[in-house]
Amino acid sequence: MALPQLREVVSAIHAELSVPGGLHSVLGLQPTLLPGAPDLSSLLPREGPTARFPSTQSHVLVQVSANGRELLLWALRRVLALSQAVLYLEEEVLGGRIGEGRDAFGFRDGLVLPSREQVRRAALVPSGSLAGASWLLYLRFQKDLERFGRLKPQAQAHVVGRTRDGELVPDAPAEAHLHRARASGAGDNQLLIRRGFPFRHGGEEGLAFVSASADPDYYRRSLDALLGVGGQPPDAMLRYARAVSGGLYLAPPADWFLAPSSQQEATP
Ligand code: HEM
Numbered sequence: 001m002a003l004p005q006l007r008e009v010v011s012a013i014h015a016e017l018s019v020p021g022g023l024h025s026v027l028g029l030q031p032t033l034l035p036g037a038p039d040l041s042s043l044l045p046r047e048g049p050t051a052r053f054p055s056t057q058s059h060v061l062v063q064v065s066a067n068g069r070e071l072l073l074w075a076l077r078r079v080l081a082l083s084q085a086v087l088y089l090e091e092e093v094l095g096g097r098i099g100e101g102r103d104a105f106g107f108r109d110g111l112v113l114p115s116r117e118q119v120r121r122a123a124l125v126p127s128g129s130l131a132g133a134s135w136l137l138y139l140r141f142q143k144d145l146e147r148f149g150r151l152k153p154q155a156q157a158h159v160v161g162r163t164r165d166g167e168l169v170p171d172a173p174a175e176a177h178l179h180r181a182r183a184s185g186a187g188d189n190q191l192l193i194r195r196g197f198p199f200r201h202g203g204e205e206g207l208a209f210v211s212a213s214a215d216p217d218y219y220r221r222s223l224d225a226l227l228g229v230g231g232q233p234p235d236a237m238l239r240y241a242r243a244v245s246g247g248l249y250l251a252p253p254a255d256w257f258l259a260p261s262s263q264q265e266a267t268p
Contacts, residue, residue, distance in 0.1 A: 003033060005086055010060060011258040012082050017075055022067035025075065026210065028136040028249025030059045036129035040216050043248050048227025051238040053139060056245035058090050061138050063210050065197070091245060093140060093208050095199035102198075104143050104205040105156070105240070108166040109196045114189035123193045123212035132253030135216040137192075141241040142206040148240040159236040173236070177226075180235040184218065184225040191218040207241065216248060 010027055017025040031037040044055035062079050066072035080089065103109045114122070125133045148156065157163045161178025172179060178187075186192050194211035213219060228234030 006033065006059070007256075008258060009083050009086050013062065013079055014257040016078050016082065017064065020071060020074075023071055023075055024065045026061070026063040026136065026212075026251060028061040028138075028251045030057060031135075031248060031250045033059065034130075034133075034250055034252060037250055038216075040248055043216060043220055043223075044246050046220075046223050046227060046229075048224070048229050048234055050234045051227055051242070053223055053227070053243045053246050055247060056091065057247040060087060061136060061210075061247065061249045063138075063197075063208075091140075093197075093199045093201060095197040095208060098198050102164075103196060103207055104145060104198045104200075105148050105160075107156075107160050107162065107164050110194075111162075111166045112189060114193050118189045119193050119212075121214075122189055122191055123214055125214050130250070130253075132255070134212040134214070134251040135219070136249040136251050137209070137211050137213070137219045137246070138249065139209040139243050139246040140206060141209065142204050142244050143241045145205055159240065173233075175233040175236040177235050177237040180226050180228075180233070180237075181222065183232065184221040186218065186222050191215070192222065206244075212251065219248070 006029075010029065014025075014027055017023060031040055041055075041057075044053055044057070046053045060083070064072060064075045064079070066075060076092075076094075098104065101108060101110055123134045125131055125135075148159070151159070153164070157169045158172050158176055161169055161172040161176030163169060168178075169176070174180075181187065184191070192211045192213040194209065197208040197210070199206060199208055211219075224230065225232060226235040226238065
C-alpha cells in the first residue's frame with residue numbers, strides 16, 4: 001500500500017469526523033508506516049507464565065465514540081466508505097456504555113478522569129520528529145462472566161482491587177488488578193491515559209481497551225507487570241479476561257493530516 005494514498009484516506013476520515021459535535025475519534029496507524037518511527041514490533045505478542053497478549057496488528061485503528069447511536073453509525077459508515085478502496089475491515093467491535101460507566105463484570109471503570117494537563121504530559125510525545133504524536137495500545141479482552149460471577153462479592157473486589165462502586169479495597173492482594181497496574185507506575189493517569197469500552201458481540205462480552213502514551217516503553221512495563229514477568233505476581237483479572245487481539249499504533253499529530261480535498265457528503 002502506498003503511504004500517500006493511505007495518508008489521503010486517513011486525512012479524509014479525520015476531516016469528516018472532526019466536523020460534527022458530540023463525536024470523538026482516535027485515529028492510529030501502524031508505526032512502521034510513519035517515517036522516523038522506531039520499530040516496536042517486539043511489544044506484542046507478549047507472554048507471561050499464565051497469560052498472553054496477542055498481536056493482531058492492522059494498518060489502521062479507528063475508535064469512535066458518539067453521544068447518540070445515529071451519529072455513531074453515521075461515523076462508522078463514513079469510515080468504511082472512505083477507506084474501502086485501500087483498506088479492508090479486519091475487526092469491528094460495537095460497544096456501548098453500561099450504566100454510569102461500568103465494565104461487563106459490573107465494576108465502575110474510568111473512575112479518575114485525567115485533566116487536560118495530565119493528558120498532554122502522559123500522552124503526547126514531547127519532542128523530536130514525532131512531537132505531538134501519541135502511542136496507542138489497543139487490546140480486546142473477552143470476559144468469562146460466568147466464572148467471575150461465581151466469585152463472592154468480596155473475592156471479586158480482591159480481583160479488581162476496588163469494590164463494584166469503586167471504593168479502594170485496603171487488604172487487596174498484590175495480584176489485584178489495581179496493584180498490578182500501579183506496579184508499573186501507571187496509576188493516577190501518570191504514564192498512560194486509558195479508556196475501556198465494554199462490548200457484546202456474538203454472545204461474547206468483553207472490553208476494548210485503548211490507551212495513549214508519550215512513551216511506548218511504558219506499555220512494555222505495564223503489560224509485563226500485568227502478565228507477571230520477572231517473578232511479579234500475575235494480574236488476577238487475567239484469569240477472567242483473555243486478550244484476543246491487540247496492536248500498537250501511532251496517532252499522528254494534527255498537522256500530519258492533510259487539508260480535506262472535498263467535503264461532498266453531508267453530516268447528519
Ligand atoms: C479486561 C481488561 C481490563 C479490565 C476489565 C480493567 C478494569 C479496570 C478497573 C475496574 C479498574 C478500577 C477503576 C479505575 O481505576 O478506573 C482499572 C484500573 C486501572 N487499569 Fe485496568 N482493566 C483492564 C485492562 C487494563 C490494562 C491492559 C491496563 C494497562 C495496560 C490497565 C491499566 C489500569 C490502570 C493504570 C488503572 C488505574 C490504576 C490507578 O490509577 O489506581 N487495565 N482497570
